[in-house]
Amino acid sequence: MKGIRQLADHLDISIGTVSRALNGKADVNPQTRQRVLEAAEKLGYVANQSGRSLRKGSTGVIGFMMQTGPEITGQGDSFFMSVFDGVQTVLARHDLDLVALLCSSSEDPDAYLQRTVARGFADAIILSATRRNDARFELLDRHKIPFISLGRSLTDVGQPWIDLDFEGMAEIAMERLVLAGHKDIGVIWPHGDLNLGHLFVERCRSVLGTHGIRLREENIFRGKPSEAGGYAVAKEIAARPSRPSAIALVNETLVTGLYKGLEEAGITPGKDIAIVGRHSPHTQFLSPTLTGFNLSLHDLGIALAETLLSEMPAYRQAYEGLRRRVWPMMLIEGASG
Amino acid sequence: MKGIRQLADHLDISIGTVSRALNGKADVNPQTRQRVLEAAEKLGYVANQSGRSLRKGSTGVIGFMMQTGPEITGQGDSFFMSVFDGVQTVLARHDLDLVALLCSSSEDPDAYLQRTVARGFADAIILSATRRNDARFELLDRHKIPFISLGRSLTDVGQPWIDLDFEGMAEIAMERLVLAGHKDIGVIWPHGDLNLGHLFVERCRSVLGTHGIRLREENIFRGKPSEAGGYAVAKEIAARPSRPSAIALVNETLVTGLYKGLEEAGITPGKDIAIVGRHSPHTQFLSPTLTGFNLSLHDLGIALAETLLSEMPAYRQAYEGLRRRVWPMMLIEGASG
Incomplete structure (x- = not known):
């Protein structure tokens, strides 16, 4: 198992280039990227990166919890996919990955989130489908996991939120x-x-x-x-x-x-x-x-991600601003009413 | 940190009921579920479950890798959300959770998957957006991670696949x-x-x-x-x-x-x-x-999940059948052609 330094030494190229190649950056020469990926494979960098995550207590992953089910996403709902794009635009600046945590509508969201927290694979979480009273807020607060809610609730642990107006x-x-x-x-x-x-x-x-x-x-x-x-x-x-x-x-x-x-x-x-x-x-x-x-779902995603990052010590400095806001909607006049 | 046995002893209810409560099953009395979740919190069962995952080498998570980006998901694409519903129908039988691994279209899919494998948080993976030549197949094969591809490729490591016709x-x-x-x-x-x-x-x-x-x-x-x-x-x-x-x-x-x-x-x-x-x-x-x-995207999701489980030693027995198949499409006649 090798760290990025050993990998760079082995290849005789800079750590920065190795990092950029591993993170799939477009500005790395394709041949170089291929060499880095092959060497990473061969030298077991993969396992090492996992170890690094554990040591740093940081997974590099942001989770977005959403409800699924035949009556929701099985019917052509595309809201979240558009929001994801905006979120990823921001996360990409920091080499953070987004995963969608898909909670089936037949499941209890509180138990689902507890399992997810137990797995410990996300550094921070975006919650959606907020209920009138929402125990998930308290769960994440107790575990000191930074989060933002897309939506308000009577439950309030002081977390940031963005909600449509x-x-x-x-x-x-x-x-x-x-x-x-x-x-x-x-x-x-x-x-x-x-x-x-x-x-x-x-x-x-x-x-x-x-x-x-x-x-x-x-x-x-x-x-x-x-x-x-x-x-x-x-x-x-x-x-x-x-x-x-x-x-x-x-x-x-x-x-x-x-x-x-x-x-x-x-x-x-x-x-x-x-x-x-x-x-x-x-x-x-x-x-x-x-x-x-x-509304622009892309812009909404950007705002969600930037506000979430402002809650995370490693990124806080770059993102300051409103922690809670009602997102304005624009009326487009048609012939229906 | 407590295991499920200590939790059941503490509450004086059966391990089975505790497990069902933790997994959000609908047939558990709401008061009981609440008691279990609170005790799990208090006794630190969350951390323990994470430990258990590491010991078993099993995360209980299946990853579904898909491409995102303003030109794809930002435009109202709802294909994958519908497929997810079918996949979750099957995974729910085994208390497995599905997460969507969102690879931005501006990223290299091979490097993305390598990072994901490094994080080690999925027991098995469903790949989509298969390319003519697809190095992801070889990566997963080398790491002995069970996977199925939604789509074929000239690259072939003997994995199961389902592809639309x-x-x-x-x-x-x-x-x-x-x-x-x-x-x-x-x-x-x-x-x-x-x-x-x-x-x-x-x-x-x-x-x-x-x-x-x-x-x-x-x-x-x-x-x-x-x-x-x-x-x-x-x-x-x-x-x-x-x-x-x-x-x-x-x-x-x-x-x-x-x-x-x-x-x-x-x-x-x-x-x-x-x-x-x-x-x-x-x-x-x-x-x-x-x-x-x-086509029925729900049925496609079910088939993807069942075929994937047939590749996983823990579930193999229950799922036997075709490992590779072309999914038939039905023509619905309209007035356009």
Whole structure:
């Protein structure tokens, strides 16, 4: 087992070049890279690097915990993949690798994270799908593992967070619909006990209240985060003897299914029902065009990674800034509402 | 630091129940689970589990290596997320966790995998994005790490593989288009040096050859695997003084962008140009409807995981079957070609 110094000595090239070759940097001559990789193999540098990680207490890996399951990722959800790209842009500056920690929706997220912590293979963690109360925050805090949450929670251990502006979306959507004369407005509550559902629906309720409009309980639709979920909500709306004249939602994966279901029922967005939704790469071909909120997932990923690094002693210096922020969303006006 | 036995003794409940609670099984009483997790925390079971992994030489983690990057996953690609769901269905039977090893497209995949192997945190690996020649196969083989490749390569170390039937798609698409009278047929070559591009385009060429039709070099379009890539190909086609009368492609992420670009140029699929493509959750709302190949990504994930487990001594017994197979694709007829 050899260290990087022995490897460099053996090859008679600089430690810096060896390091850059091992880390797959583009500015290393391909022949050199090949020589380094072969020598690393032969001299057992691989095993040595693992030892180095243990000694330094640093794995060079950042984990991103996300929920999977046929009703979520099996339905074409591409949100996280886009965020990953932004995160990796930042991590690449420091030779850190990103792994996605895939927690199946049939599993308990707390037990899953405990196992992951036990394995000890990540230096820091990004949490998503934050619940109203979220024990994962306390677990990571107890283990002194730096983390950031993509999403808020009533649980608060002082960690940094970034959250999309679900309350801002509620305000803009409700004000827009009220201004257009709507009085019977429906909302789609995102699945499960995710915190964002509470933020969005409660703010919709309070904004409508300031206009003397009540958000009726039967107008709060529960939609699974998928095209099938949006389709099911559309069928539920279509079956109503009297249906709301407008719908607002914040989960982009519902939108195309909602359109499809409404279309099949002869209900045209923007004409028979107003819709204010969320944009994604897949909503741009809808007809009528969607009025919806948009954001750069790449930029969101960059901000997540930079804020996380500001929590890690080794990187702290380079990253200073806001530890907690609500991420603004931009309304793109279409024909739907 | 305590083992599971000490934890069970401390709580005065069975080891089995403790294990099920730690692994997040649904059939454990919530209060019991809470007690177990708290005791595990308090008694330091977390650290102990890590120790156990080292002793057994087993991490309980399966890695799935995939390419990321703004041009791939940043564009709404949801293929892998759906496959993950199938993989996790199988791994859950054995309390194995799946992590996604995210290799940025700006990185060298060989060096990336070498680092990952060095970290030693996966018991077995699923490789995707197989290249024409793929040194990763040899790396894993040398380190005796069980793996399966989603995709073939000229490199062959005897590992199991599953690959989509790109040659079958080429045959069905070309025969269909030739039968419809097309003589000037274009194909979209998937990006980079991925093996599937060679398989698809070469088989298109040979099938057309049997009908005395030549696949012209200028009719081989290079499309990045994204909606933007499909859009760019559409613009390229529209700009041609004489354009092919039909297009075949195998990358589903191109389809909606291709449609959009053609639509903007006044070229209607199925009327002005025939298209045989690939379905995804996002192609179902296209108009005119797409003629394209489809498969169950969930079932593909199940097959990948089961075949991989058949390579691992601890699980081999339960999984016997084909080690290498071409995964059939189903043509769904639409109005586009």
